[in-house]
Amino acid sequence: xxxxxxxxxxxxxxxxxxxxxxxxxxxxxxxxxxxxxxxxxxxxxxxxxxxxxxxxxxxxxxxxxxxxxxxxxxxxxxxxxxxxxxxxxxxxxxxxxxxxxxxxxxxxxxxxxxxxxxxxxxxxxxxxxxxxxxxxxxxxxxxxxxxxxxxxxxxxxxxxxxxxxxxxxxxx
Numbered sequence: 001x002x003x004x005x006x007x008x009x010x011x012x013x014x015x016x017x018x019x020x021x022x023x024x025x026x027x028x029x030x031x032x033x034x035x036x037x038x039x040x041x042x043x044x045x046x047x048x049x050x051x052x053x054x055x056x057x058x059x060x061x062x063x064x065x066x067x068x069x070x071x072x073x074x075x076x077x078x079x080x081x082x083x084x085x086x087x088x089x090x091x092x093x094x095x096x097x098x099x100x101x102x103x104x105x106x107x108x109x110x111x112x113x114x115x116x117x118x119x120x121x122x123x124x125x126x127x128x129x130x131x132x133x134x135x136x137x138x139x140x141x142x143x144x145x146x147x148x149x150x151x152x153x154x155x156x157x158x159x160x161x162x163x164x165x166x167x168x169x170x171x172x
Contacts, residue, residue, distance in 0.1 A: 079130035092117035106169035125155035
């Protein structure tokens with residue numbers, strides 16, 4: 001009787017594994033869905049400057065990521081981290097437009113929010129750059145042309161905002 005539980009567990013695990021690796025879809029289906037999402041949100045050639053569109057696109061990518069295999073997830077993660085980099089950079093730019101760097105109140109909610117958005121943008125950029133740098137040519141081709149360079153530029157912009165705030169307020 002003691003042997004029945006391990007045999008049952010092994011059979012159940014084999015069934016789950018053979019049944020689709022815990023609910024993942026094929027890489028082809030994942031990349032087709034990624035292409036459809038890019039078209040739906042009009043981000044085929046470049047990301048949208050509309051924060052609402054980017055928020056919806058990020059949510060859709062997150063759902064797609066949950067269905068992706070380990071191999072396809074690296075591409076989806078690269079896209080997701082890239083999109084979040086720009087999303088938080090836009091939020092930082094919007095937030096920073098509500099104050100002047102000359103004589104700004106460093107503890108104001110706008111400055112604090114800008115600092116948070118910049119930190120998030122830089123963090124996502126670092127992750128995106130690392131992920132994209134590890135992809136092979138076939139996987140890179142599934143992303144936008146020059147996407148890695150674009151994310152590097154977003155990171156530079158975020159760092160410039162961060163440096164401007166730190167020069168006026170200190171690192172706090």
